[in-house]
Amino acid sequence: MSSFSGLARATDPIDQNKATAMENVKIAAEKVQVFYGETHAIKDVSIDIRARTVTAFIGPSGCGKSTFLRCLNRMNDTIDICRVEGRIAIDNEDIYDPKVDPVQLRAKVGMVFQKPNPFPKSIYDNIAYGPRIHGLVRRKSELDDIVASSLQKAGLWEEVKDRLDSPGTGLSGGQQQRLCIARAIAVSPEVILMDEPCSALDPIATAKVEELIDELRENYTIVIVTHSMQQAARVSQRTAFFHLGNLVEVGDTQDIFTNPVDKRTQDYITGRFG
Amino acid sequence: MSEHTVSSYDEELSGIAGRIAEMGGLAESIVTDAVTALITQDLDLAQATIGRDHRLDDLMHDIEMRNVLVIARRQPMGQDLREIMAATRIANDLERVGDMAKNVAKRVIAIDSDLKSKTLAIGVEHMTELALAQLKAVLDAYTRKDAEEAVKVRERDAEIDAIYTSLFRELLTYMMEDPRNITQCAHLLFCAKNIERIGDHATNIAENVYYMVTGKRLLDDRPRMDETGVEDKENA
Incomplete structure (x- = not known):
């Protein structure tokens, strides 16, 4: 028990971080290797990602964090020369099993990218697209509900409810990114992968997305790749540090940022790399 | 540890560490002068010592300001963050050491007569030597991490603590022997307590140095006893 226990409340970040420790493993990766042709991009990475927790992947450019993230919903399948070895299981089911349909997998494991990429359609259709193609709804009213609740969860509803027919591309950058998060939520995923979701946003839009991530944590398992260590420290409960394709260190975020074990982690987070 | 990619960050951190070292040196010297003034009843030296405490206060505020700026500018992490935290707290302790010494110097002026007992003077002197050795050792530990x-x-x-407790008893004896000793002995008792507190500040600094270097808190398993004779396990 920490010495803070006397003062601790349920919302105390120190306790909150510890609280996730006992919870279930959502994604288990074992000895994952990724090759791009001859290049060995991910080397023997094993990591457990906890359910309903935000896990941040940090590391210098080219360290493999985005590559590894993309393994988690088989986005690397679309790259011909890319080869993935090892085992990645979500809820104990191997996602690289030939029986698994990658399209279904990606409905379960949603993704948000660095640059907001709304479809060139209306705000409504951006959200409705996924539920439609996955056959999640029968009636228009059901679809309306999903659109509204997804936008509400993404904290965008109040800003767009009167103009659902206007194009998604007409929103500001921060709104577009929240639209993409709403779009990911619309198909009821269990895991949301975010690849530098705030790197194209201003500080206020970033804060809104971070607030959203914090709220989404209640219902989703979130993995976020970020170049901002302050962001990783703010939004995540677990942090994994990648370097040259290796997973160097993974632990509670508060430990990684105050007292990392590995010297490479220390050098990276304190700005001594190079 | 290797250098930061941004070299001005290193300069800011070393500037803070340099000021802690300056505070340490100054605090040692003020303590030495205050106790010398006490033992030799040198009122001029006592007065000069009182005046020098200001510099410690200024340095502490300077360090605080610098720490705030580093936090705002660099958002320090890991070892750097712990160094900043440690520097803030160590500066506080050193400033308090200065206050303790100043209080001893003020009592020199209040006593304004030769010390009644040679053994008491030796006791206070010996305790001061130990406290100063502690302060010096802990500042070295800080510099060398x-x-x-x-x-x-x-x-x-x-x-x-043990010397302080025996001095306490000795002073009580003198006061009981002759009530005319009470004024001087009461002042001496506070002087001794002040020096004992300097030792405690050295201990605080040691704990902060340990945290700064290792990232872990020293667990307190030392039973402690002061002149009250009551063991204090809770608030050691």
Whole structure:
């Protein structure tokens, strides 16, 4: 028990971080290797990602964090020369099993990218697209509900409810990114992968997305790749540090940022790399 | 540790560490002068010592300001963050050491007569030597980032406590022997307590150095006893 226990409340970040420790493993990766042709991009990475927790992947450019993230919903399948070895299981089911349909997998494991990429359609259709193609709804009213609740969860509803027919591309950058998060939520995923979701946003839009991530944590398992260590420290409960394709260190975020074990982690987070 | 990619960050951190070192040196010298003034009843030296405490206050505020700026500018992480935290707290302790010494110097002026007992003077002097040795050792540990030395400093504090307790008893005896001794002895008692507190500040600094270097808190398993004779396990 920490010495803070006397003062601790349920919302105390120190306790909150510890609280996730006992919870279930959502994604288990074992000895994952990724090759791009001859290049060995991910080397023997094993990591457990906890359910309903935000896990941040940090590391210098080219360290493999985005590559590894993309393994988690088989986005690397679309790259011909890319080869993935090892085992990645979500809820104990191997996602690289030939029986698994990658399209279904990606409905379960949603993704948000660095640059907001709304479809060139209306705000409504951006959200409705996924539920439609996955056959999640029968009636228009059901679809309306999903659109509204997804936008509400993404904290965008109040800003767009009167103009659902206007194009998604007409929103500001921060709104577009929240639209993409709403779009990911619309198909009821269990895991949301975010690849530098705030790197194209201003500080206020970033804060809104971070607030959203914090709220989404209640219902989703979130993995976020970020170049901002302050962001990783703010939004995540677990942090994994990648370097040259290796997973160097993974632990509670508060430990990684105050007292990392590995010297490479220390050098990276304190700005001594190079 | 290797250098930061941004070299001005290194300069800011070393500037803070340099000021802690300056505070340490100054605090040692003020303590030495205050106790010398006490033993020799040198009122001029006592007065001069009182005046020098200001510089410690200024340095502490300077360090605080610099720490705030580094936090705002760099958002320090890991070892750097711990260094900033440690510097803030160590500066506080050193400023308090200065206050303790100033209080001793003020009592020199209040006593304004030769000390009645040679053995008392020797006792206070000996305790001061130990406290100063502790302060010096812990400041070296800070500069060298030596966690082991910090642990040793912390363990040695019991010696100072023991001397203080025996001085306390001796002073009580003198006061009981002759009520005319009470004024001087009461002042001396506070002087001794002040020096004992300097030892405690050295211990605090040792704990902060240990945290700064290792990222872990020293667990307190030392039973402590002061002149009250009551063991204090809770608030050691």
